[in-house]
Amino acid sequence: MKSGQAKLLRKLMDVDFVIHETVLYLDGHPGNQRALEFYKKAAAEQKEIYNQYVTQYGPIVAEDVRQNSWTWIDFPWPWQNDKEVDN
Amino acid sequence: MWEYEKKLQYPVNIKRPNPAMAKLIMTQYGGPDGEAGAAMRYLSQRYTMPYKEVIGILTDIGTEELAHQEIVSTIVYQLTRNLSPEEIMASGFDTYFVDHTVGIYPVAASGVPFSACAFQSKGDAITDIFEDMAAEQKARTTYDNILRLADDPDVIDPIRFLRQREVTHFQRFGDGLRVIQDNLNSRNFYGYNPEYDP
Known part of the structure; x- marks a missing residue:
């Protein structure tokens, strides 16, 4: 994975984790407006990064495939680091 | 990673409780050929494939099996609503009830809890794909046996859907077998293990 892709992926992972933590909190505190506003802001930011990533580099879920070939199955899968050979 | 979708893959709407049937259908959640074992099998095997x-097939079918656990659990849940102790005793559901009340627990119809011994991740592409194809047929047989014993159309309908998915998955793993064999020496498929040998 090239460094530009790795960097944007890391950015997406970070904002996804922020959202996930907020979701867990909101599950137990559904009436907390401040948490809800925080969630909405993070979700809007996430959408932008997500769209940029899938357009530029390929799918996060299978339904994201925008390319003219089935890029869903392309290497690397998440457990494969840079030492893996692409084939 | 995974994210939960708040919907079933196929609708379940059972109006008539039937604890005896619930005990049988629970086997497709936690039994020897159930959906829990199926998901664990494919999602474990994919790393070294x-x-x-084939990684795509294992990932996407493994993920679908998680959705099937949810359908089977939903069927069991709806079959065990509003039961009196008398109905529980008369139905044979008492042996499950005493340990789990009406909670959803992965267990075979015989009462044996879910075991990882029900599946393999052998680290050999050919061995694993044949295990997967056999697993789909074993689950299909179990669904056929459930259909032999079920008489409620509300139960039969989602079970028929799950049965058909076993047939479809068998076909897709067949595609995987072809991909694996195309990558090996056609004169000796067993000459080396592509998941281990250099």
């Missing part, structure tokens, strides 16, 4: 097509 060398071919991207």
Whole structure:
């Protein structure tokens, strides 16, 4: 994975984790407006990064495939680091 | 990673409780050929699978099996609503009830809890794909046996859907077998293990 892709992926992972933590909190505190506003802001930011990533580099879920070939199955899968050979 | 979708893959709407049937259908959640074992099997095998097509098949079918656990659990849940102790005793559901009340627990119809011994991750592409194809047929047989014993159309309908998915998955794993064999020496498929040998 090239460094530009790795960097944007890391950015997406970070904002996804922020959202996930907020979701867990909101599950137990559904009436907390401040948490809800925080969630909405993070979700809007996430959408932008997500769209940029899938357009530029390929799918996060299978339904994201925008390319003219089935890029869903392309290497690397998440457990494969840079030492893996692409084939 | 995974994210939960708040919907079933196929609708379940059972109006008539039937604890005896629930005990049988629970086997497709936690029994020897159930959906829990199926998901664990495919999602465990995919890491060392060398071919991207087969990694995709294992990932996507493994994920679908998680959705099937939810359908089977939903069927069991709806079959065990509003039961009196008398109905529980008369139905044979008492042996489950005493340990789990009406909670959903992965267990075979015989009462044996879910065991990882019900599946393999052998680290050999050919061995694993044949295990997967056999697993789909074993689950299909179990669904056929459930259909032999079920008489409620509300139960039969989602079970027929799950049965058909076993047939479809068998076909897709067949595609995987072809990909694996195309990558091996056609004169000796067993000459080396592409998941281990260099």
